[in-house]
Amino acid sequence: MSKKPVRVAVTGAAGQIGYALLFRIASGEMLGKDQPVILQLLEIPDEKAQKALKGVMMELDDCAFPLLAGMEAHGDAMTAFKDTDYALLVGARPRGPGMERKDLLAANAQIFTAQGKALDKVASRNVKVLVVGNPANTNAYIAMKSAPSLPRENFTAMLRLDHNRAASQIAAKTGKPVSSIEKLAVWGNHSPTMYADYRFATIDGKSVKEMINDDVWNKDTFLPTVGKRGAAIIEARGLSSAASAANAAIDHMRDWALGTNGKWVTMGIPSNGEYGIPKDVMFGYPVTTENGKYKIVEGLPIDAFSQERINLTLKELQEEQDGVKHLL
Numbered sequence: 001m002s003k004k005p006v007r008v009a010v011t012g013a014a015g016q017i018g019y020a021l022l023f024r025i026a027s028g029e030m031l032g033k034d035q036p037v038i039l040q041l042l043e044i045p046d047e048k049a050q051k052a053l054k055g056v057m058m059e060l061d062d063c064a065f066p067l068l069a070g071m072e073a074h075g076d077a078m079t080a081f082k083d084t085d086y087a088l089l090v091g092a093r094p095r096g097p098g099m100e101r102k103d104l105l106a107a108n109a110q111i112f113t114a115q116g117k118a119l120d121k122v123a124s125r126n127v128k129v130l131v132v133g134n135p136a137n138t139n140a141y142i143a144m145k146s147a148p149s150l151p152r153e154n155f156t157a158m159l160r161l162d163h164n165r166a167a168s169q170i171a172a173k174t175g176k177p178v179s180s181i182e183k184l185a186v187w188g189n190h191s192p193t194m195y196a197d198y199r200f201a202t203i204d205g206k207s208v209k210e211m212i213n214d215d216v217w218n219k220d221t222f223l224p225t226v227g228k229r230g231a232a233i234i235e236a237r238g239l240s241s242a243a244s245a246a247n248a249a250i251d252h253m254r255d256w257a258l259g260t261n262g263k264w265v266t267m268g269i270p271s272n273g274e275y276g277i278p279k280d281v282m283f284g285y286p287v288t289t290e291n292g293k294y295k296i297v298e299g300l301p302i303d304a305f306s307q308e309r310i311n312l313t314l315k316e317l318q319e320e321q322d323g324v325k326h327l328l
């Protein structure tokens with residue numbers, strides 16, 4: 001018997017990430033090739049944006065996706081999020097050259113207050129929320145705090161692009177396939193302070209740290225390359241990453257919904273105090289997922305270098321949080 005369709009809300013649906021994301025959701029890459037979806041698409045209530053959204057929907061129609069069970073265009077979060085089971089909050093201003101993601105806080109923060117409130121009122125009580133719009137961790141924190149009647153753990157931020165970038169750099173360095181890398185973690189903020197940590201990573205059961213055996217490469221090449229990859233893409237493309245961001249969003253939601261079979265992935269999630277991170281800070285952690293729930297990988301030893309990096313990214317997140325206090 002075919003499955004009942006689920007509702008997937010996507011904001012910023014006519015933007016560049018939206019364009020790389022919607023077709024993959026509709027083709028079943030996010031929730032499975034047997035899961036029909038109804039897309040509830042939100043754009044700003046502006047003639048040009050709504051017209052562009054209509055164009056994207058025409059193209060979705062033209063794909064004749066068997067799993068696309070319905071599609072709606074919205075200009076208001078209160079209707080776009082009605083009964084939604086999944087919400088991908090992408091719509092926000094992207095950064096340009098020379099900006100840090102936290103420079104977007106003032107421009108984007110109120111979007112997430114309003115959208116958090118709307119989710120609180122009208123979304124499914126089990127809604128799974130992924131915040132992509134930058135600064136992603138703090139925007140997810142704002143949305144969570146603006147939705148007091150929804151469980152905190154329903155709100156997540158996207159660190160998966162950092163995780164995938166780290167995996168790809170390690171694959172290149174070791175000459176091994178990216179799919180063979182296990183137990184990679186990215187701690188903290190989606191910003192250059194994030195700490196991509198391969199101390200526990202393995203390839204075919206062997207320690208990646210021992211295979212690489214180069215702390216200078218870790219500190220001076222690997223971490224800056226992963227941390228500044230977003231800026232490098234902006235510099236090269238003139239626009240911020242879109243297809244790789246959409247791909248990471250698909251990976252994040254798919255793994256959350258369908259499980260990782262014990263494999264570690266990175267998600268930005270509200271802390272419950274794990275690894276000394278204060279409660280509610282939206283922090284990148286290594287997790288495994290099962291039955292639609294994530295679980296932090298606990299008990300990992302944190303050495304002095306790692307603690308220093310974790311403290312740095314935590315400090316930045318707390319400063320961002322302080323900067324939006326007045327909105328909450």
Ligand SMILES: NC(=O)C1=CN([C@@H]2O[C@H](COP(=O)(O)OP(=O)(O)OC[C@H]3O[C@@H](n4cnc5c(N)ncnc54)[C@H](O)[C@@H]3O)[C@@H](O)[C@H]2O)C=CC1
Nearest residue numbers: 012014015016017043044091092093094132133134136245
């Ligand atoms: N977390 C991550 O790893 C990544 C995050 N991003 C962030 O994702 C966001 C979107 O990036 P792009 O798609 O490239 O930008 P874009 O400018 O191409 O598209 C954004 C779209 O959002 C719409 N929008 C703005 N405010 C909205 C609102 N309140 N409700 C609904 N829609 C709204 C705009 O009209 C526009 O169509 C940016 O903040 C960017 O920095 C980008 C790459 C990676």
Ligand SMILES: O=C([O-])CC(=O)C(=O)O
Nearest residue numbers: 095134229230231240241
């Ligand atoms: O760097 C940006 O502004 C876009 C982004 O978040 C990324 O590519 O990681």
